[in-house]
Each structure stands twice: as C-alpha cells, then as structure tokens.
Amino acid sequence: MKAEYDIVVIGFGKAGKTLAAKFSKAGKSVALVEKDENMYGGTCINVGCIPSKRLITDASKSPNGEFEKKAQYYKEAVAEKKKLTAALRKANYDKIAGAGVDIIDGMATFKDVHHIIVSTKDKNVEIEAKKFIINTGSLTVIPDIEGVNSKGIYTSESIMNLDKLPKKLTIVGGGYIGLEFASMYADFGSKVTIVQDSDVFLPREDDDIAKSIREVLESKGVEIVTGARVTKLEEGKLYYEVAKESKTLDSDVILLAVGRRPNTDGLGCENAGVKLTDRGAVETDEHLKTSANNIWAAGDVCGKLQFTYISLDDSRIIYDEIMGEDKRTTENRGAFSYSVFINPPFARVGMSEKDAKLAGVEYKVLSLSANAIPKAKVLRKTDGMLKALVTSDGTVLGAALFCEESYEMINFIKLAMDHGIKAKDIANFIFTHPTMSESLNDLFIM
CATH class of the missing domain: 3.30.390.30 (FAD/NAD-linked reductase, C-terminal dimerisation domain)
Incomplete structure (x- = not known):
C-alpha cells in the first residue's frame, strides 16, 4: 500500500472495479478501497442480480410433491448459490489485484478534497490521490415501522441466505424487487402475500401490462393487497390497515422490499465539498463529476438508475472524460x-x-x-x-x-x-x- 495514488476508487461495484482495472492498465497508480470483504465485486455479484437470478432459475425447476421435498430442494439451491457468489467474489478480487490495483480493506472517509482516512482492522491510514471515484452503491431502505427489527424479518439481501423455505412469506412492497421475490418463492412452493401502500399495482406501467402481470402472479397463488398501511411488525405477524380497517397477517417470514437508498453513510462528503441531493445521493453533472472538480461518482450512489449495466456505462462516461475524448454523457446514452x-x-x-x-x-x-x-x-x-x-x-x-x-x-x-x-x-x-x-x-x- 502506498500513501499517494493517481486515482482512488471507493467501492468495489461494477463501475468502480472496471475503472480501477482500466486506469491501472493505462499506467496510472490506482487503489480500490472496499469496507466489506464479502462485497468484492459489488452488490450485483454478492447480494443482488447474480444470486437472486440463480435462485429464480432454480425456483423455476422446483420439484412437484410435498412441501418437505420442495424445502429440501430450496435448501440445496441456497447452498449452491453461496458457492457461486464465493467463487465470483474470489474471481473478482484476483482479476483486479492481477491488473495491478492495490485493494485496501477498510472504510474510507474524506478528510478533504485530496485525502481520505481508511479505517482498516489494524489502524487508520491516510491516503492522498489526485482523483477519486465514489462507487459505494446503495442500501436497503428500512421503513420506520414499529417492530421492524423483530426476529423473522429480512431484507432482499439477508433473505437469500435463509436456508429454510417459509411456508408463508409476506412481502412489504410491491415494486420490482418485491415482485421478483414473490414470483421466486411462489415457484419454490411458499404461499406469498404482497402488501403495498399504493392503491395501484405497478403504477409505473400501463394498465394492461400491470393487469397481465398481476393475473400471472395470482395464478401462482400470490395474493396482492393494495392500499395497505403497515402499522406494526413482530415475529410471525404483520399488522396493517386498509380503508381504516385493521387487519393481521400471519407469516413465517416477512421480507422488507420498499426500495434502496444511496450509500453515502460515513463517507464524509462534506469534508471534500461533495454536495448531496435532498435524498442523500451524490450530486453529479452529465459527466458524473461531483461538485468537487477531482471527484466523480458512479452507480447507485448517484441516486438515479439502479442497474448494474447503467453502472458499467457510468464507468465509460467517467473514463472518457478523464482519458478519452470527453464525448460520452448521461444525456447521450439513449433509451435504457x-x-x-x-x-x-x-x-x-x-x-x-x-x-x-x-x-x-x-x-x-x-x-x-x-x-x-x-x-x-x-x-x-x-x-x-x-x-x-x-x-x-x-x-x-x-x-x-x-x-x-x-x-x-x-x-x-x-x-x-x-x-x-x-x-x-x-x-x-x-x-x-x-x-x-x-x-x-x-x-x-x-
């Protein structure tokens, strides 16, 4: 580890790891700081796209028969998922380290526009860089509901490590993440109920599309409750109100799927003059440059499109501005x-x-x-x-x-x-x- 670098990337996500490798191959001295060794490779590989899609694929092949048979199949699927993410995590670490990037384990906090303090297991290390890339991703939104920390309540990240198939699963939130888990667990053999506060199912989509999706989910046995305000959570129970009527829903497991927020916790952006939006995202221009002239941000932390492939395209925009022709922007990448x-x-x-x-x-x-x-x-x-x-x-x-x-x-x-x-x-x-x-x-x- 050196004390000075041309470029320091904070976060091992898609944009961050891609930029780190490219800058290093271009002859720059580069460090990549990651606070969690279980997140090498980023959200997608470890707790997002890859593990969830692996489980979704396995769910579509779930065997017929008694629940116990389905539960055993599910347990094996989760175990295989864990092997996959571990292998990908190692492959990502080896690839970036092999590209000549210094990987530093620890929490990065800006001291000023050119310095960060990295809190490692052993000590605090001060690192200087000419340029920084913030790629710290997003975190699950934890709603302000009584009993939200009760036993048996999971997020989209933690539920994928649950190796016991729930007979009854309640999902709080009817967005895309909630729907993916609803479809997956219904295919595995769980009885799934979606509880959402909006009166309209999939309000972003056209009515005919939303109607078709709802019909298919309901054909799998998924119950969808709209216009519901969750008032309390506890182990095995969810309390909610619909049209001022109080109701209770029994459940083995409750999944919170009400969205994700930009992860700027502990970054100390204010110390570097990096402005945040009202929602806590890093504010960027069309070139993904922040309010600090030597700092860029990419991916979910920008608070815009939360997709891995958008994060990858963000890396192209940033690399083009720093090393290329400065032609790519968020405004000219076309429809997504x-x-x-x-x-x-x-x-x-x-x-x-x-x-x-x-x-x-x-x-x-x-x-x-x-x-x-x-x-x-x-x-x-x-x-x-x-x-x-x-x-x-x-x-x-x-x-x-x-x-x-x-x-x-x-x-x-x-x-x-x-x-x-x-x-x-x-x-x-x-x-x-x-x-x-x-x-x-x-x-x-x-």
Missing part, C-alpha cells in the same frame, strides 16, 4: 431498458402509453399475445403479452415485453431505437426459427 425477472420475465424500454400521453406524443399501439408465439408453445410458457408504441412513420417510441426470454429480446429493440430502425424494418427482419425474438416480426406489423 430494464428487466424484471418474474416468471415469465418482464422487460421494457422507452415510452409507455402513460409516458406518451403525458408528453403529448401521438402514437399507435402494437400488441401481440405471448400465446401466439410458436417458441412459447414449444417452451410451454405461453403467459403474457407484448406491446410496442410507434409513431405514424414507424419510429419506435418504446416497448413492453411480458414473455419468456424478454430480457434478451428487449436489447434488440433498444438497439433499433438508438439507431433509428423503423417498425417495418423489424417486421421484415430475418430472425432464426423457432425463437422468441421472431415474434417481433408480428409485433411490429403496422
């Missing part, structure tokens, strides 16, 4: 797509009907039932629907795909949108057969 890994998965890019109406944009709706797709019949997964918005000249405004393999298909549509490919071009594109993607031939017929 996202996927929700329920079963079947849901993916969207660009405008919804709600967005188009709000913006006063004229549009035409194109739609297709997943049941009409030959590959869906082959897979025996025909639930869902596909929907696209186009202008009169065929410009693609957006799409929502609720069907098997939608998480792959949506990338093709984003590429089409980014490069001005029209609906007729997609309708006439030659896809391989039988595939889910060839359904876009039919979807984009105007």
